[in-house]
Amino acid sequence: MEQQVDGQHGGVWDACANSAVRRAARRLGQLYDDAIEGSGLRATQFSLLAQIRLLGAPALQPLASALAMDLSALGHSLKPLLRDGLVTIEPDDRDRRVRRVSLTPAGARRLEDVERAWRAAQQRFEALVGADDAAALQRILSKVASPEFAAAFRAPAPAEDAPSE
Amino acid sequence: MEQQVDGQHGGVWDACANSAVRRAARRLGQLYDDAIEGSGLRATQFSLLAQIRLLGAPALQPLASALAMDLSALGHSLKPLLRDGLVTIEPDDRDRRVRRVSLTPAGARRLEDVERAWRAAQQRFEALVGADDAAALQRILSKVASPEFAAAFRAPAPAEDAPSE
DNA sequence: TTGATTTGCTGGCATATGCCACTATCTTGG
DNA sequence: CCAAGATAGTGGCATATGCCAGCAAATCAA
Numbered sequence: 128m129e130q131q132v133d134g135q136h137g138g139v140w141d142a143c144a145n146s147a148v149r150r151a152a153r154r155l156g157q158l159y160d161d162a163i164e165g166s167g168l169r170a171t172q173f174s175l176l177a178q179i180r181l182l183g184a185p186a187l188q189p190l191a192s193a194l195a196m197d198l199s200a201l202g203h204s205l206k207p208l209l210r211d212g213l214v215t216i217e218p219d220d221r222d223r224r225v226r227r228v229s230l231t232p233a234g235a236r237r238l239e240d241v242e243r244a245w246r247a248a249q250q251r252f253e254a255l256v257g258a259d260d261a262a263a264l265q266r267i268l269s270k271v272a273s274p275e276f277a278a279a280f281r282a283p284a285p286a287e288d289a290p291s292e
Numbered sequence: 293m294e295q296q297v298d299g300q301h302g303g304v305w306d307a308c309a310n311s312a313v314r315r316a317a318r319r320l321g322q323l324y325d326d327a328i329e330g331s332g333l334r335a336t337q338f339s340l341l342a343q344i345r346l347l348g349a350p351a352l353q354p355l356a357s358a359l360a361m362d363l364s365a366l367g368h369s370l371k372p373l374l375r376d377g378l379v380t381i382e383p384d385d386r387d388r389r390v391r392r393v394s395l396t397p398a399g400a401r402r403l404e405d406v407e408r409a410w411r412a413a414q415q416r417f418e419a420l421v422g423a424d425d426a427a428a429l430q431r432i433l434s435k436v437a438s439p440e441f442a443a444a445f446r447a448p449a450p451a452e453d454a455p456s457e
Numbered sequence: 458t459t460g461a462t463t464t465g466c467t468g469g470c471a472t473a474t475g476c477c478a479c480t481a482t483c484t485t486g487g
Numbered sequence: 488c489c490a491a492g493a494t495a496g497t498g499g500c501a502t503a504t505g506c507c508a509g510c511a512a513a514t515c516a517a
Contacts, residue, residue, distance in 0.1 A: 143410070144417050144429065145317075145324040146339040151433040152310075152317040153474075154360040158445050159310040160475085169475095171503065174311040188465060195319040200504040202467065207502070224465045224512045245308070252309050255444055260432045264309065267425045268316040279420055280323050318504075325505085334505095336473065353495060365474040367497065372472070389482045389495040 144271075155252075162248035166241040167211075173245060175204060176230060176238045179214060184229035186219065195272050213237055309436075320417075327413035331406040332376075338410060340369060341395060341403045344379060349394035351384065360437050378402055 159170035168176070178193055179185065185193070191201040205228065208214045213234035219225035230238065253261040270276055324335035333341070343358055344350065350358075356366040370393065373379045378399035384390035395403065418426040435441055 142414060142430070143339060143342070144414065144421075144426065145320045145335050146342070147430055147433045147437070148313060148317045148320055149336065149339070149473095150360045150437045152313045153362075154437045154442060155310045155313055156474085157360075158442060161446070169502070170310050171314065174308060174314065177308070177311070186465075195315045195322075196503095197318075197505050198466070199468080199506080203505095204503060222465085222513070226466070249307060249309065251445055255441060256432060256436060260428075260435070261309065263425075263428055264432050264436075265307070265312055267421060267429050268312045270425075271421060271429075272312070272315045272319045276420060277319060277323060280416060281326070314503095321504085334472070351495075361473095362475050363496070364476080364498085368475095369473060387483070387495080391496070 148268075148271075158252075159245070159248050162251075163241050163244045166237070166244060168237065168241050171204070172208060173238070173241050175208070176213065176234060177242075179228055180230055180235065180238060184227045186225045186227055187216075190228060192274070195274075195277075208234070313433075313436075323417075324410070324413050327416075328406050328409045331402070331409060333402060333406050336369070337373060338403070338406050340373070341378065341399060342407075344393055345395055345400065345403060349392045351390045351392050352381075355393060357439070360439075360442075373399070 156170055159173075163170060163173060175194070178190065182190060182193065187201055188198060191198045194201065196204075205214060205216070209216065212231055214228050215231055216226050216228050219227055256264070321335055324338075328335060328338060340359070343355065347355060347358065352366055353363055356363045359366065361369075370379060370381070374381065377396055379393050380396055381391050381393050384392055421429070
């Protein structure tokens with residue numbers, strides 16, 4: 128029954144990768160936010176802290192790249208975390224343009240705490256979508272989010288003979 | 293080489309479905325926005341207009357549900373489109389609480405124009421990720437974004453015998 | 458060395474999203 | 488019909504993101 132999704136305009140809704148990914152992102156945001164509710168962190172902030180921990184004390188630019196995020200967007204997103212004392216930003220000694228982000232002890236602690244709730248949510252996710260689909264999703268999204276994908280997407284249709292020059 | 297992603301904290305980055313989907317969403321947002329650049333629409337607005345056209349003249353709540361979006365978020369997102377005269381909101385005759393959104397002639401025209409650029413981007417996307425993966429992605433994301441998935445995710449671990457009661 | 462260019466960030470403005478409180482309507486049980 | 492509860496939206500506040508215009512530091516060219 129579902130709303131005649133096939134008149135003559137169904138193509139956009141059921142084919143647009145961007146729409147589909149964003150829709151899923153909104154849904155997962157709700158679910159994961161609920162899962163770690165009360166921890167004082169949003170799911171997005173959790174991801175951000177985890178990435179910072181993973182990279183050590185990254186400069187903003189590399190961190191933004193790792194997250195496929197705009198530099199200034201990253202800067203904005205860090206503000207609540209700075210305000211709450213979960214991360215610090217300090218200038219690099221060698222290059223004074225560079226500012227490095229790192230977890231404070233409180234940030235590291237918070238991250239570990241929330242990680243338990245996250246793990247439960249993640250297991251719930253995998254159980255529901257199935258191990259195979261979960262793995263496939265990771266693989267495909269990882270490909271899509273990669274810088275190589277972006278470069279290829281933007282490339283002006285590489286000629287099959289001499290793309291150089 | 294890629295940044296030792298396997299120390300002892302790699303689990304979050306390479307397993308979190310929410311992080312992965314959001315990262316991909318940011319990337320695709322950039323790519324699709326670029327693809328329809330100059331049309332006067334963002335990719336998100338394009339999706340929104342397409343969904344409105346698909347549903348006819350939906351009330352806000354059903355439209356929000358179809359997009360897995362919060363009702364108030366939808367309201368906010370509609371404002372720029374209202375301001376630019378691409379959609380109108382009018383009260384329902386039967387139920388005066390209900391307000392229905394519909395495309396204006398300008399909105400319908402704009403949508404059709406942008407659709408060409410969108411189609412090119414979508415084809416580019418499918419060519420790059422491959423038809424199989426593109427289909428798998430749609431299928432999995434569609435499952436994840438469904439209301440059933442959310443309900444199951446939130447369900448308090450359904451007992452295998454008598455979930456009723 | 459010094460001006461031109463590049464690189465790394467910050468800030469301002471705008472959209473994208475979500476939660477909560479509140480208002481306006483329906484709906485329903487008395 | 489009226490009060491209680493459910494439903495549909497709006498507005499305020501906060502985070503999430505992105506673009507663009509600076510600003511500062513490093514690098515390069517002459």
